[in-house]
Every structure is written in structure tokens, then in C-alpha cells.
Amino acid sequence: MSVAAELDENNPAPVKASLEPLMDLVKSDLDETNRIILDRMHSDVELIPTLARHLIAAGGKRLRPVLTLGSAKLCGYEGDRACKLAACVEFIHTATLLHDDVVDESDLRRGNETANVLWGNQASVLVGDFLFSRSFQLMVEDGSLDVLRILSNASAVIAEGEVLQLMNVGDITITQQSYLEVITAKTAALFEAACEVGAVVAGRSEEECKALAMYGNKLGIAFQLIDDALDYSAEQQALGKTIGDDFREGKVTLPVLLAYEQGTEEEKDFWKRVIEAEQSEEDLDQALDLIRKHDTLAATFEEAKRYGETAKSALDIFPDSPEKAALKAAVDFAVERAF
Amino acid sequence: MSVAAELDENNPAPVKASLEPLMDLVKSDLDETNRIILDRMHSDVELIPTLARHLIAAGGKRLRPVLTLGSAKLCGYEGDRACKLAACVEFIHTATLLHDDVVDESDLRRGNETANVLWGNQASVLVGDFLFSRSFQLMVEDGSLDVLRILSNASAVIAEGEVLQLMNVGDITITQQSYLEVITAKTAALFEAACEVGAVVAGRSEEECKALAMYGNKLGIAFQLIDDALDYSAEQQALGKTIGDDFREGKVTLPVLLAYEQGTEEEKDFWKRVIEAEQSEEDLDQALDLIRKHDTLAATFEEAKRYGETAKSALDIFPDSPEKAALKAAVDFAVERAF
Numbered sequence: 001m002s003v004a005a006e007l008d009e010n011n012p013a014p015v016k017a018s019l020e021p022l023m024d025l026v027k028s029d030l031d032e033t034n035r036i037i038l039d040r041m042h043s044d045v046e047l048i049p050t051l052a053r054h055l056i057a058a059g060g061k062r063l064r065p066v067l068t069l070g071s072a073k074l075c076g077y078e079g080d081r082a083c084k085l086a087a088c089v090e091f092i093h094t095a096t097l098l099h100d101d102v103v104d105e106s107d108l109r110r111g112n113e114t115a116n117v118l119w120g121n122q123a124s125v126l127v128g129d130f131l132f133s134r135s136f137q138l139m140v141e142d143g144s145l146d147v148l149r150i151l152s153n154a155s156a157v158i159a160e161g162e163v164l165q166l167m168n169v170g171d172i173t174i175t176q177q178s179y180l181e182v183i184t185a186k187t188a189a190l191f192e193a194a195c196e197v198g199a200v201v202a203g204r205s206e207e208e209c210k211a212l213a214m215y216g217n218k219l220g221i222a223f224q225l226i227d228d229a230l231d232y233s234a235e236q237q238a239l240g241k242t243i244g245d246d247f248r249e250g251k252v253t254l255p256v257l258l259a260y261e262q263g264t265e266e267e268k269d270f271w272k273r274v275i276e277a278e279q280s281e282e283d284l285d286q287a288l289d290l291i292r293k294h295d296t297l298a299a300t301f302e303e304a305k306r307y308g309e310t311a312k313s314a315l316d317i318f319p320d321s322p323e324k325a326a327l328k329a330a331v332d333f334a335v336e337r338a339f
Numbered sequence: 340m341s342v343a344a345e346l347d348e349n350n351p352a353p354v355k356a357s358l359e360p361l362m363d364l365v366k367s368d369l370d371e372t373n374r375i376i377l378d379r380m381h382s383d384v385e386l387i388p389t390l391a392r393h394l395i396a397a398g399g400k401r402l403r404p405v406l407t408l409g410s411a412k413l414c415g416y417e418g419d420r421a422c423k424l425a426a427c428v429e430f431i432h433t434a435t436l437l438h439d440d441v442v443d444e445s446d447l448r449r450g451n452e453t454a455n456v457l458w459g460n461q462a463s464v465l466v467g468d469f470l471f472s473r474s475f476q477l478m479v480e481d482g483s484l485d486v487l488r489i490l491s492n493a494s495a496v497i498a499e500g501e502v503l504q505l506m507n508v509g510d511i512t513i514t515q516q517s518y519l520e521v522i523t524a525k526t527a528a529l530f531e532a533a534c535e536v537g538a539v540v541a542g543r544s545e546e547e548c549k550a551l552a553m554y555g556n557k558l559g560i561a562f563q564l565i566d567d568a569l570d571y572s573a574e575q576q577a578l579g580k581t582i583g584d585d586f587r588e589g590k591v592t593l594p595v596l597l598a599y600e601q602g603t604e605e606e607k608d609f610w611k612r613v614i615e616a617e618q619s620e621e622d623l624d625q626a627l628d629l630i631r632k633h634d635t636l637a638a639t640f641e642e643a644k645r646y647g648e649t650a651k652s653a654l655d656i657f658p659d660s661p662e663k664a665a666l667k668a669a670v671d672f673a674v675e676r677a678f
Contacts, residue, residue: 045499047506102441102464122505125441125464129471130498136475136491140484148487152475159469160384166461167386 017332019061025326026069029083033065036087040134051119051127055094063334064194065090067219070330071198071212074315074323081201084142088151089194091135096158096190098128146200154193161185170250172260172275179257183224184217191220211317215327218311223334225304228253229297232288244284250275254303256287258296301335308335356671358400364665365408368422372404375426379473390458390466394433402673403533404429406558409669410537410551413654413662420540423481427490428533430474435497435529437467485539493532500524509589511599511614518596522563523556530559550656554666557650562673564643567592568636571627583623589614593642595626597635640674647674 023030041052065086072082101124132155139148165182168174195216199209230236231246232255246253252260252275260271267290274283291297308331318324362369380391404425411421440463471494478487504521507513534555538548569575570585571594585592591599591614599610606629613622630636647670657663 043499043502045502045506047502048499096468099464099468102460121441121460123502125438126498126501126505129435129438130495130502132468132471133491133494133498136487137495140488140491143484145479145482145484148475149479152472152479155472156469156476159465159472160382160387162465163382163384163386163462163469166465167384 016329017336018329019063019066019333020329021322021326022066022070022330025073025323026066029069029073029086030062030066032080032083033062033069033086033090036084036138037090040087040138041091041131043130047119047123048127048130051098051123052094052131055097056090062090063223064093064190067191067194067216067327067330068198070323070327071195071216072202073198074212074318074321074327075199075202075204075208077198077202079201081142081144082198084138085147085197085201086194088135088138088142088147089190089197091131091138092151092155092158093190095128095132095135096162098124098131100162144200147197150193150196150200154189157185157189161187161189165251168252170276172252172256172271174252174257176254176257179252179254180221183228184221187224187227188217188220191223192217195219208317211314214314215311218307218314219331219334222304222307222311222331225254225300225307226335226337229255229300229304232256232291232297234288244287247274247284247287248279254300255291255296258299259287259290259294262294262296263290304335308332355668356675357668358402358405358672359668360661360665361405361409361669364412364662365405368408368412368425369401369405371419371422372401372408372425372429375423375477376429379426379477380430380470382469386458386462387466387469390437390462391433391470394436395429401429402562403432403529406530406533406555406666406669407537409662409666410534410555411541412537413551413657413660413666414538414541414543414547416537416541418540420481420483421537423477424486424536424540425533427474427477427481427486428529428536430470430477431490431494431497432529434467434471434474435501435525437463437470439501483539486536489532489535489539493528496524496528500526500528504590507591509615511591511595511610513591513596515593515596518591518593519560522567523560526563526566527556527559530562531556534558547656550653553653554650557646557653558670558673561643561646561650561670564593564639564646565674565676568594568639568643571595571630571636573627583626586613586623586626587618593639594630594635597638598626598629598633601633601635602629643674647671 037056038053041056042049068086068089069082102121135151136148139151161182161184164178165186168178168182192213193216196209196213199212228246230241231243231253233243237243245251247256256271256275260268263271270283270286270290273279274287311331312328315324315327376395377392380395381388407425407428408421441460474490475487478490500521500523503517504525507517507521531552532555535548535552538551567585569580570582570592572582576582584590586595595610595614599607602610609622609625609629612618613626650670651667654663654666
């Protein structure tokens with residue numbers, strides 16, 4: 001049964017996989033959020049706005065702040081705090097991107113050279129620290145200890161996830177459990193917090209706050225699973241995107257983990273060598289062949305779809321509304337953007 | 340007139356330059372603070388406590404948390420919040436040390452190999468992020484928005500200072516003003532916040548909070564001036580400490596800035612070459628000769644002493660007490676530890 005068909009059952013308006021309905025609903029709030037972001041990333045130390053602009057102005061979909069704004073709207077919130085807190089979420093996300101540039105010598109992000117390549121490790125670390133601190137300054141201005149608790153907890157969990165990922169690099173024998181732990185912490189924790197904050201700012205019940213937290217958590221896991229699949233996607237390669245970054249870094253994600261687990265002894269030896277010892281340019285092609293042979297991108301997609309369905313059902317406690325339908329369509333978008 | 344003699348004037352009990360009186364006054368609180376630090380730097384992700392322990396357990400003097408505890412005591416505070424907040428201050432300090440390891444490829448800190456050398460840039464960045472987040476989690480537990488405001492502001496200023504320092508690297512023509520801006524932000528801001536928090540937790544008047552903030556700010560500037568002098572100190576070299584780190588990094592500090600400003604054309608050319616272009620092993624010796632020739636370490640010491648005196652007079656609004664005398668003696672210790 002198609003995703004759209006499933007949606008029909010518990011949703012009057014059939015919604016196809018798209019981020020547009022959500023974007024349309026939060027448009028004016030997102031404009032205000034972007035204004036706050038550009039305003040508050042300012043510093044008299046020129047390199048800070050310059051470098052921050054490089055990532056932030058580059059834009060991207062602002063998925064996380066959009067989730068904060070959409071969650072607040074679902075909860076009927078109409079004040080101006082959500083925009084400020086959405087900016088906090090984006091600042092934390094941008095700080096982690098800057099520190100990721102140090103973490104995984106990724107060469108391209110959103111098609112730009114990374115800040116790291118342009119300004120070096122040191123600037124990436126320090127400007128990330130600035131944006132992280134600025135995010136907490138904004139939360140303090142907002143004055144909600146609940147919001148501060150949610151986002152400081154998320155920040156700690158993200159760091160733990162990134163360190164765990166670092167410890168797993170170059171180890172083909174990690175468990176799916178450990179992989180899931182990593183993506184839940186490094187990615188889903190901020191999606192979860194972004195959505196929960198939307199409910200908290202609207203003063204909703206703990207049950208509703210937890211429901212939106214659950215929605216964000218499962219969506220975040222689905223989102224990262226698809227990201228990890230895209231890093232081996234021929235379609236992406238065809239679009240001129242760099243693929244194989246994770247492979248070159250020895251970062252073991254689900255498509256590789258499944259190919260290894262299902263592989264012949266000979267294939268296992270290949271994976272052991274390229275992930276744990278050394279690899280050459282050509283090895284990526286063989287890795288792609290093995291991933292194709294065991295069809296592990298489809299399996300990763302199916303896994304993402306399962307998490308996406310859990311994310312959507314977390315919204316069941318909310319009455320049907322355009323916001324609810326838009327948040328569900330955003331899940332399908334996150335899952336289906338791959339194919 | 341000696342520092343001790345000056346102290347006699349506005350202080351009944353003559354106090355010699357020493358950290359001991361302050362350490363003695365806060366001893367039991369410091370033990371509790373260390374217990375909290377060791378307890379709260381725990382994570383199931385092993386590398387985090389391992390790496391954190393490397394810096395934190397290495398200890399050092401815990402100067403910043405000691406200042407929080409001493410300031411709280413000066414203000415007559417007797418509850419248990421100060422220890423937790425002192426731990427927050429130490430976590431922020433440790434996070435900046437970890438990120439500094441990335442920032443300036445320093446080889447030794449407190450005689451140990453830096454975390455960076457042992458575990459790499461990525462681990463240093465991420466564990467720093469974890470400790471920074473953990474610090475905010477502790478503040479949220481404490482529940483004071485004033486404390487959260489003070490320490491989030493300090494964190495943003497520190498990051499700005501570090502970025503400004505980065506922009507100044509390799510530029511011998513920076514002004515003393517710009518140098519002072521850097522050390523005020525990267526070092527004095529946390530000393531200032533550490534002391535102010537002690538007064539805030541004691542619920543003292545804004546005047547008294549500001550007085551302790553001023554004390555911490557001036558003490559922090561004096562402390563960094565001496566640090567910068569020590570990096571060129573023959574005594575340190577004799578003690579087997581590495582010197583010349585700043586020099587090798589092209590970091591222009593007051594001893595060099597003064598030697599450049601007072602130098603002959605030929606000397607200026609030397610400084611231009613070694614700071615802005617390239618340097619060899621032997622250049623450090625010539626740099627030390629020029630610093631000796633113009634006696635700029637003494638001038639830096641005098642500058643530190645002036646800031647130290649301002650720090651001490653900031654305490655004038657407080658009645659004389661063992662705590663006040665101990666905080667003043669700590670200033671003299673910070674200034675005179677050099678010689």
C-alpha cells in the first residue's frame with residue numbers, strides 16, 4: 001500500500017510526500033526566524049559573521065527550525081517566542097556542522113567548500129563555539145528553563161553520539177544497535193528537541209510534548225538513514241553530488257553494515273580491508289557493486305520508512321489539521337527524497 | 340614600595356603573595372566541587388571521561404572554581420549551590436582548553452601531552468562540546484537564569500576573543516589595544532564570570548556583584564599578562580618548561596609587541612620576518628635577546644601589577660575579612676608567581 005494511500009485512512013486531505021505544505025504554513029514565521037538568525041549571528045569580530053554566513057546564508061531547508069515552528073503551530077501557538085527558539089535550534093545545528101567539518105574532513109557541504117577548507121580547523125571550532133554560546137544566550141533571553149533543559153540535554157547527547165561515531169570509525173564489526181545509537185544521538189536528538197520545544201512554548205500537556213518529541217526522534221532517525229543511503233546512491237552521483245564520503249572516512253553506516261553481514265567470506269575480507277586497513281580509489285566502485293548485489297540501499301530505505309511511519313503515528317493524539325497533515329507529509333518527504 | 344607593604348595600608352592583616360589562604364578557606368567546598376566534577380564528567384561513551392580526566396584530573400590549581408567558591412564565601416554564602424556552579428565554571432574552562440588544543444597546536448599543557456596529540460583534533464572538539472553542554476545542564480539544574488545569563492555571555496565573549504586572536508596571528512603590527520581586547524575576552528571574561536557568580540548565588544546587591552566581576556576581570560587580565568611573559572622566561576626554561584610556544588605560533592603578545600615598538604629598523608625587520616613570514620629554530624634565541632635588551636618582560640610584569648592593584652581595590656566596598664585578604668593575596672600570587 002502506498003504511503004499516500006495510508007495517509008488517506010486517518011487523514012481527510014490526501015497529502016503527497018512533500019515539504020511544501022509545512023513550508024507554506026510556517027512561511028512568515030520562517031522569514032522572522034531567518035531575520036533573527038542573521039541579526040544574532042552578528043559579531044564585531046568580522047570572521048564570525050563571515051564564516052557563519054557561509055553555512056547559514058547558504059540556507060539549506062532549515063528543516064529543524066521549520067519543525068519547531070510547525071510543531072508550535074500544530075499546538076496552536078501564536079506568540080513570537082517560537083521564532084527565537086527556532087533560531088536557537090538552527091544555531092546549535094550550524095555549530096555541529098562547523099565542528100563536523102573538523103570531525104570528518106568532508107570536502108563539500110551543500111555544494112560549497114566547507115568553512116574548514118576555507119578558514120581552517122581553528123576558525124570552524126571557534127565560530128561553532130560562538131554560535132553554540134549565542135544559542136544559549138537567546139534561550140536565556142527567552143527565559144524558559146524547560147527549553148534550556150531540553151536543548152542543553154540534546155547538545156550533550158549530540159556530542160556523545162559524535163564521539164561514539166568517532167570510536168566506531170574503521171570498525172566493520174560494529175552492531176546495528178551501535179549504529180542506531182549513533183544516529184539517534186547525533187541526528188535524532190536535535191530533531192526531537194526541535195519538535196518538543198514547539199509544544200513546550202505552546203504550554204501543551206506533557207503527553208503532547210512527549211508525542212511531538214517522539215515524532216521528531218523517529219523522523220530524525222529516518223532522515224539520517226536516508227542520508228546514509230544517499231552517500232552510496234548512483235542517482236546522487238548522476239546529479240553530480242560527491243558520494244562515498246562515509247566510505248572514504250571508514251564510517252560504517254547501515255548500507256555497508258548489511259552488505260558486510262550478508263557478504264561471502266571473500267566479500268567480508270574486502271570490507272575488512274577497506275574499512276579497517278587501507279583502500280584505493282577503485283575500491284568505492286566495488287563497494288557500490290556489493291551494495292547493489294545485496295540491495296542494501298532498498299533495505300535501508302525500508303528501515304527509514306518504518307521509522308517514518310512511527311513518526312507519523314506519534315501524531316495520532318492530535319486532531320486532524322492542516323498542520324498535522326503537513327508534518328506527516330514532511331516525514332514522507334524526508335524518506336522519499338532519496339528515490 | 341613592595342606589594343606586601345601596599346597591602347598593609349588598607350588591610351589590617353599583612354598578607355604575602357600566596358594562593359594558600361584562599362585554598363585553605365575553600366578547601367572543603369573545593370573537595371565537594373571536585374567530587375561533582377568527577378561525577379558529572381561521566382558518560383557511557385568511554386572516550387569522554389577518559390579524555391576529560393586527562394585534563395581535569397591532571398588538576399592544575401582549579402583557580403577559576405576556587406574564585407567562585409572564594410567569592411561566594413566573601414559574600415557569606417553557605418549553601419551548596421556554589422560547588423555545583425564552580426564545577427560549571429571548570430567545565431567551561433576545560434572545554435576551552437580542549438578546543439585550544441585544536442586552536443594552537445600546543446604540544447604540552449601542564450607537562451602532559453595534550454589530549455589532541457593523544458586522541459586527535461576530532462576527539463578534542465567533541466569532548467569539549469560535551470563538557471560545555473554538561474556545564475549548561477548543571478546550570479539548568481541549579482535553576483538560576485542570572486547564572487545562565489552570566490556564563491552564556493562569558494562563553495560567547497571567550498569564543499569572540501579566541502577568533503580575534505586567530506585573526507591577529509602572524510600580524511606584528513597589531514595595537515596594544517587589540518592585544519588587550521583579546522586577553523580580556525579569551526581569559527578575563529571567565530575569571531569575571533566565575534567571581535560574579537559567587538556573589539549572585541549569595542544574593543548580593545548589584546553593586547557587590549559588579550565589584551566582584553571587576554575583581555575577576557582585572558585579575559584575569561593580570562593573570563594572562565603574566566602567562567604571556569612566562570612564555571619567554573629564562574627561569575621557566577631553567578625549570579624545564581617549554582617556552583616560545585606563542586613565538587612559534589606567530590601569536591603576538593605584549594613582550595613581543597613592546598620589543599617591536601621599541602626596536603631599531605633592523606630589529607623591526609627581524610620581528611616582521613619571524614612573525615609574518617618564516618622562522619627557524621635559532622630565531623627564538625634572538626627574540627629572547629631582543630626581549631631582554633628592551634626589558635619588556637619587566638614592563639609586562641609592571642602592567643600586570645597595575646591590573647592586579649585595580650583588582651584588589653575593587654574589593655574595597657567589602658569589609659575586611661579573612662576572605663577579602665585571601666582574595667587579595669591570590670592576586671599577588673597570580674602576578675608574582677612569575678618571579
